[in-house]
Amino acid sequence: MDTPETRLSAYLASLASRPLSVDTRHRIAQSLLDWFTAGVSAAAQPAARELRKLSGSMFPGDDKAPVFGDACAVSVMGTAFCNAGITHLREIDDAHRTAMLHPGIVAVTPVLALAAVRPMTQHQFETAIVAGYEVAIRCGEVLGSGHAGKFHMTATAGSLGAAAAAAVSLGLDARQIQHALGIAATQASGLWQFVDDQAHESKPLHPAIAVRNGITAAYAAQAGYPGAKHFMNGARGLYALLHGDGDPALLDKDLGATDRIHSTTIKPWPVCGQLFTVVDATQALLDKHDIQTNDIASVDIAIFPQALRIAKVDWPAKAAETSFSGRYCVAILLLTGKLGIQETENPDLTNPRLLALAGKITLQARPEYAAAFPDRRPGTITIGLKNGQMLSATHDIRQGDPEAPFDWAGLEKRLRQLAPDIHEKKAVAIADWCARQQHRTPGDLFQAPPAELFT
The missing domain is CATH 3.30.1330.120 (2-methylcitrate dehydratase PrpD)
Known part of the structure; x- marks a missing residue:
């Protein structure tokens, strides 16, 4: 059956054979620098130490995917969970106006975690990030402000974005991707009640759990588990049950016209x-x-x-x-x-x-x-x-919005401002690694960032 969900999934699978534009590759590099800025900025916080401890308890292992801050023995899932939480601690990770979520955490985090232990080409690495942004943002726009007023969109639509990023990282086909998105939709949740109950410290767990959900969904689909095919528009799908009030057509409208990663906002201030x-x-x-x-x-x-x-x-x-x-x-x-x-x-x-x-x-x-x-x-x-x-x-337009974007020099300055304790050598190394990604040959084997960029 041809549905918006099947068309979206087919498009994500087709990214493997579609070249990325120069502008999109540059935007991926900017998103990577934004992600690293958020992570290294918060790595030494007490809350980051607690996340590392929690991740070690929940996901013990000896995989080599690095986490922000002190090294800890965790699995790939633990790395993804921990890094997603840490990059959200200071509220400086990128955002999206109409989807009303933080797409970079759920798009970048699972891909870098998986890439540390699973070979993939440079093109696969980049398209997985693009897929994560595409799905998180499209699902957020469909669910709309009615949903966002009641649920934390990064935790709900973000779970599907993480599933898309992980699914493309694993090389799943269109059918498997659709199952992964359906499985992720089943897990999508995130209550704003924590704000009313003054439990703000728990907010970073929302993206951490979303990324965990997404990776779980992708691996489950790879293993053959089916998911809800009509995960968004079904009679008991996300839109019907979780107060959706956006435009359902946005799930697959104009696929491939402009990558949604270009519509994000990079945050200039460490506040909401x-x-x-x-x-x-x-x-x-x-x-x-x-x-x-x-x-x-x-x-x-x-x-x-x-x-x-x-x-x-x-x-x-x-x-x-x-x-x-x-x-x-x-x-x-x-x-x-x-x-x-x-x-x-x-x-x-x-x-x-x-x-x-x-x-x-x-x-x-x-x-x-x-x-x-x-x-x-x-x-x-x-x-x-x-x-x-x-x-x-x-x-009415914010610095960092698509209409008022940062240039590369501005992003490097932002790294130093929002991570004030960073050593200059490390700041240069992070910016250089991120910048190089847009110039690497797509067919080459992706080279994961060195562990010293995280510590």
């Missing part, structure tokens, strides 16, 4: 992406005006209502909540001119100057901004000065 336009607008005012915090009488923030479903922390009680508080992000940026790793992970939440400024800041959803979401994320900041002057800026 729902807050970027507000932060960008604040930075724009700081760049344009000599704003002294002692001169500020009021700060009013207006943001699209959907942002507050996720970035709903009014004022953080602990470091893990800083990235989800618009008032904190704006306050610390106005006070210090910085919103980096130090400000989000080691905040002085009792600083009298910070608290005094925060008391002048209000944040409200603006209903008329709702219609622009998710293609645009409008945010306005208005600063009232004690002399009566009003300063205002509105942004």
Whole structure:
């Protein structure tokens, strides 16, 4: 039967014989650098140590696939689980506006884990990443904002993206790929309730479990297990049961026209992406005006209502909540001119100057901004000065969006900013390895990144 699911699966299988464009190969290199930036940035965190410990307990083994941080004896599944969690710890991994998920974690992580122990060509390595992005994003767009408001899309659509990446890495045919996606769909889950229950520390487990689900699904399909063929559009498929409200046609519309990897956003700030336009607008005012915090009488923030479903922390009680508080992000940026790793992970939440400024800041959803979401994320900041002057800026495109992309030099600078403790030699080595991938001969055997890039 010819269905959107079968057409998508056939397209993924056909990638093996399709050359990738120069632009797509360059974008893959950028995505690899984004992934490494997120991983090395968080590798020394206590939460990363806990993930390594957890992975070692759950997935012991002696495979050679490296994990970020200290070496640990784990299987390939343990490597994928651990690296997916670590790369999400600092909320700096790439994102997607309309799919509302983090596609790079689920696309890149399983491929690099499998490539460390399984021979594949350079072309297979790259097309597996493209497949992971394609499926994660398409499934996210189909499920839509109604689903995203109730489920963590990286955990749901991300499971299918990871399955696609793993399936292409394993060289599965179209029938097997469809089964893998069906098996992954059965496992897709991820509740936002952790936000309401102040359990933010568990969020990195969502991509870790999604990647585990995807690899499991691909291996199961390879072993001959069948999956739900109508995993998205069936009467009891994801769309029907998990509050889907996007356009079902997007699952297979215009396959091959433009690789979805080009539509991602590389994040400039180590905070929740729902807050970027507000932060960008604040930075724009700081760049344009000599704003002294002692001169500020009021700060009013207006943001699209959907942002507050996720970035709903009014004022953080602990470091893990800083990235989800618009008032904190704006306050610390106005006070210090910085919103980096130090400000989000080691905040002085009792600083009298910070608290005094925060008391002048209000944040409200603006209903008329709702219609622009998710293609645009409008945010306005208005600063009232004690002399009566009003300063205002509105942004609806974020730095790092496809319309305002980073260049390669900007990504290298970003690596050093978001991984401030990285040694220069290692930063150069990571950037060089990622950049070289776009120039390697597609038919050559893929050379996995050296372990020292992870530690």
